[in-house]
Amino acid sequence: MSDKPWDGRFSQKTDKIVEAFTSSIMVDKRLYAHDIEGSIAHSRMLANVSIITGEEASLIEKGLLKIEKDIESGKFEYDDSLEDIHMHIESRLAKDIGKVALKLHTARSRNDQVALDVRMYLRDEVNKIISGLIELRKVIIDLCAKNTDTIMPGYTHLQKAQPVLFSHHLMAYYEMFLRDTERMRDCFKRINVMPLGSAALAGTTYPIDRNYTAKLLGFPKVTANSMDSVADRDFIIEFISSAAICMVHFSRFSEDLIIWSSYEFGFIELPDAFATGSSIMPQKKNPDVCELVRGKSGRIFGDLISMLTIMKSLPLSYNRDMQEDKIAMFDAVDTLTACIEVYTRMLPELKINKEVMLKASSSGFLNATDLADYLTIKGMPFREAHSCAGKAVAFALKKGKELHELSLDEIKTFSNLFSDDVFEVLTPASMINRRKSSGGTATGNVLAAIKKAKKDIAKEA
Ligand code: ARG
DSSP states (O other): OOOOTTTTSOSSOOOHHHHHHHOOHHHHGGGHHHHHHHHHHHHHHHHHTTSSOHHHHHHHHHHHHHHHHHHHTTOOOOOGGGOSHHHHHHHHHHHHHGGGGGGTTTTOOHHHHHHHHHHHHHHHHHHHHHHHHHHHHHHHHHHHHTTTTOEEEEEETTEEEEEEEHHHHHHHHHHHHHHHHHHHHHHHHHHSEEOTTOTTTTOOSSOOOHHHHHHHTTOSEEOSOHHHHHHOOHHHHHHHHHHHHHHHHHHHHHHHHHHHTSTTTOSEEOOGGGOBOOSSOTTOOBOHHHHHHHHHHHHHHHHHHHHHHHHTTOOSSOOGGGGGHHHHHHHHHHHHHHHHHHHHHHGGGOEEOHHHHHHHHTSSSTTHHHHHHHHHHTTOOHHHHHHHHHHHHHHHHHHTOOGGGSOHHHHHTTOTTOOTTHHHHTSHHHHHHTOOSTTSOOHHHHHHHHHHHHHHHHHHO
C-alpha cells in the first residue's frame, strides 16, 4: 500500500496515471515558504491552546525549518505520488522527526491550508507589485519633468487633433498606473484575511484560537464563515482583474510607443538595449519589448477567464477544480511583474525627438479648433465659427498651405472678424497654454500635475 494520508479507507493503490494527472507539485512547489510559515504558526497555536505540547511544537518547527533549507538548497526531492507541496512537506517531516509530525495536521485540512498559502503568497506578491507600480510612476514623472516644453500632436482616431504637451500625454499613463496601484491596494484588503481553522469545510471540534494564528502571520482578521473560507477564490479573481486592467494600460502604452518609434512618426527612439534587430533586414530596429508587453496582456486576460470559468459552477465548498487556480495566479503575477520591471527600466532610456514632434504639431490643421474659438470669442456662435474654420481648412488644403500660412487677406475672406492677432493664436505653444481648463494641457496645469504627483508619491513610498 502507498503511504497516502487517506489510505485507511482505500484497498487499491492510486493508478500511476491518476497520480500524474492529479499532482500539482510542479506548480504549487512555489508555495513552500508560505506553507512552512503557515504550519509553524499553526503548530504554535496548537501548543498555545494545549492541543500539543510546547516541546512537540518546537520539534515540528525545527523540522520544518530544516525542510525549508533543503528545498532552498535544491536537496529536496519531489514525487507525483505526494500530489502537492502540503503533502510533500508533511511526509518529509514525518520521515525526519517521526510520529510527532503527524500531530501537525490536527484541526487542519489541506482545504484551509491551501487557502492560507495562496493568500500569504499573493499578499507578498501584491505588495511587490504595488512597490513596482510606484517605481514605474516615479519614472514616468521624471520623464514628464524633462519634457515640460515638448510639444506633440494629440490624436483622436489616430488622426491629428490638437497639440498637447508630451508630458501631458505621459501623465495620462501616470493616472492609469495610479488607479492600478489603488486597485491593488484595495484587493489586498480582501486577500489579507486568515482562513486557517476552517478545516475541511465546517470548522473543527478542537478548541483552536484562530485569532492567535492570524496574529502570528500578520493577518488583521480571520474569515467569518468556514465554508466560504475553503471555497473562496474571489481574491485571486480580483487580483487578476486588476492585473488585466493594468495590462490594458501597458498594452495601450506599448501601442503608442510602437507607433511613435516607427519611421513614419519618428517621435521617439527606443534604446538599443530594449530593441531587437532583424535576421534578414539590416536596417531594422524592432520594438519587440513593447510588442511582447502588448501580447502578454492577452495572457493575463486568459488567466482571468480561466479563473472565472474554474469557479463559476462549483457547488460549495472546496472542489478539486480549484487546484487549477494556481496556474492562472502564478502566470498573472509573473507576467505583470515582468512588464512593470521592463517598462521601469526602459522608459528613462527613451530618446525623445522634440523637433520632430514640434514639426508634426505644426502641420495637419491642428489649429482649426483654435481658429473657430477665435471667432467665437469675437462673438460668432460656435457652430457658425466651426463651419467658417472648416471652409478655411478646405481653402488652405486646395492651396497646399496650413492655416497659419494663409495671408491675413486670405483669412479675412472667411470672416471680417479676423485681424492680425489671429496668427499668434494659431501657434502650438499658444494653443497649449490657452487650454487652462482644469485637467487641460496648459504648461501651468501640467507642471502642477507633476508637482502634485511628486508630493503624493513621496507619501506613498
Ligand atoms: N492541491 C490542492 C489544491 O491546490 C490542495 C487541497 C486538496 N484538498 C483535497 N481535499 N484534495 O487545491
